[in-house]
Amino acid sequence: MSQSTSQRGDAEAGAEAPVGRWWAGRGKQIGVLLAAQALYLCTISVDLTLSGLVGYKLAPDPGLATLPFGLITVGSACTTGVASAIMARWGRRAGFMLGTTLATIGGLVSVVAIRQDSFALFCFGALCIGFYQGCAGYYRYAAADQVAAEFRARAISTVLTGGIIAAVSGPFIATSLMNVTAIEFEGSYILVSVLSVISMGAVSLFRDRSAAAVAAKGEKAAKPDKSSQLPYSAVIRQPGFGAGVAGATIGYFFMMVIMTVGPIAAMKDGHGPEARTLMIQLHMVGMYAPALMAGYLVRKVGVRWLQILGTVLGILGVGVGAVDDSEMGYILALTLVGVSWSFLYISGSSLIALSYQPKDRARTQAFGEALIMGSSAIGGLSAASLLDNFGWSTLNVIMLPLLAVCGAVTIAHRTPKPEAAAGA
Numbered sequence: 001m002s003q004s005t006s007q008r009g010d011a012e013a014g015a016e017a018p019v020g021r022w023w024a025g026r027g028k029q030i031g032v033l034l035a036a037q038a039l040y041l042c043t044i045s046v047d048l049t050l051s052g053l054v055g056y057k058l059a060p061d062p063g064l065a066t067l068p069f070g071l072i073t074v075g076s077a078c079t080t081g082v083a084s085a086i087m088a089r090w091g092r093r094a095g096f097m098l099g100t101t102l103a104t105i106g107g108l109v110s111v112v113a114i115r116q117d118s119f120a121l122f123c124f125g126a127l128c129i130g131f132y133q134g135c136a137g138y139y140r141y142a143a144a145d146q147v148a149a150e151f152r153a154r155a156i157s158t159v160l161t162g163g164i165i166a167a168v169s170g171p172f173i174a175t176s177l178m179n180v181t182a183i184e185f186e187g188s189y190i191l192v193s194v195l196s197v198i199s200m201g202a203v204s205l206f207r208d209r210s211a212a213a214v215a216a217k218g219e220k221a222a223k224p225d226k227s228s229q230l231p232y233s234a235v236i237r238q239p240g241f242g243a244g245v246a247g248a249t250i251g252y253f254f255m256m257v258i259m260t261v262g263p264i265a266a267m268k269d270g271h272g273p274e275a276r277t278l279m280i281q282l283h284m285v286g287m288y289a290p291a292l293m294a295g296y297l298v299r300k301v302g303v304r305w306l307q308i309l310g311t312v313l314g315i316l317g318v319g320v321g322a323v324d325d326s327e328m329g330y331i332l333a334l335t336l337v338g339v340s341w342s343f344l345y346i347s348g349s350s351l352i353a354l355s356y357q358p359k360d361r362a363r364t365q366a367f368g369e370a371l372i373m374g375s376s377a378i379g380g381l382s383a384a385s386l387l388d389n390f391g392w393s394t395l396n397v398i399m400l401p402l403l404a405v406c407g408a409v410t411i412a413h414r415t416p417k418p419e420a421a422a423g424a
Helices: 005-016 026-056 066-092 093-117 119-135 139-144 148-161 160-175 186-203 211-222 232-237 240-267 272-287 291-301 302-323 329-354 360-413 418-422
Strands: none
Touching: 026 066, 026 093, 026 119, 026 139, 026 148, 026 160, 026 186, 026 272, 066 093, 066 119, 066 360, 093 119, 093 139, 093 186, 119 186, 119 360, 139 148, 139 329, 148 160, 148 291, 148 329, 160 186, 160 272, 160 291, 232 240, 232 360, 240 272, 240 302, 240 329, 240 360, 272 329, 291 302, 291 329, 302 329, 302 360, 329 360
16 A cells, blocks of 8 residues: 555545544444453453462362463464454454454353363363453554554553453452352353353444555455565564564563462462452553553653653562562552553554554564463463462562563664554
8 A cells, every 4th residue: 555545544534523533533443442342351351350260179180270361361372363364354353253252152161161060171261262362452453553643552542441341340240240150150151251242242343444454455355475475574673563562572471470470479478368359450450540541641752651651660560569578569569560561561552553554464463462462371371380489579570670671672662653654
């Protein structure tokens, strides 16, 4: 797609809404994605809250209790490339529908697993939820592609505000329905399927009318050979891509490690279940509530400085975790880590969204998502081992060099200009 074509597409989008509205006639599509994000996070919060407990109940060995939780991140990491290819071939909606369908299956399989006391089936159900996560990770990119390049960060942060609903209601609903039927936990996983069906209805309303989607259709019609695809070495060199991936991957890795073992470490330090529940709830609020102000901060200081702010908050969070093992220390550490992840994820995703031309959208997003979800999987799977080997305080100290690298990469990389991302 030529630059004039892309600019014409943006101009047409802007003509659909009054001047000054950043969503430029894409309000309905942004709203659909916001609703889908909220439903997705409410759905997955059931597994985040209960998978360890159900795993402990069903697993033949207590050491395997967290395996279902780890399989969620593994499934997500394995799905990103496939989901991107499906969306490039048949459109965003097809990929989103696939994700919600797999989540419905995952919820039903988990119900059967609980009824039959089958740990293997429960693991498969968790894996299906991971597949859903891999598809839903593209909601924010779909939102970014609906608007002009200079508003992509605002679109991403707006869609991620859907997580606030999940942060407040998800864990509460999950635990409230644990005993709604005669079989413990069954009601919670019935809810997973119900929410997934509702989400399926929401994403069915999505219509991708972005300039990038037009470019993708043009590519499909032209049927280019694979040699025309941007090589991964060139993807990495795109302005802003490296900094974006550094922020999002390091943010996801250290957040997954701290979130996964924080409650375990708190239990070992003698803190009760009420304190552990509160620290996870505030952690989740910290993850998604800052999205409300992220758009404002991007306008005031820019995406790059938002990522640096996220890095600083992460350093503060693990610093508190390293020196304070009191109840308040855990709560403050996990809350700061949640806010840090929010800023790193939003800024990293925004930098990736600004790095590519429309024709390179699918390949760039898929590569970025594979790296981000891969780091999440590694963090989730390695967290328990890291805690056992190093302990809570040292584990937090280990995160400091990673965050320092994130800050250094962010400072060293040049930020792509929005107008550059709009061209071809």
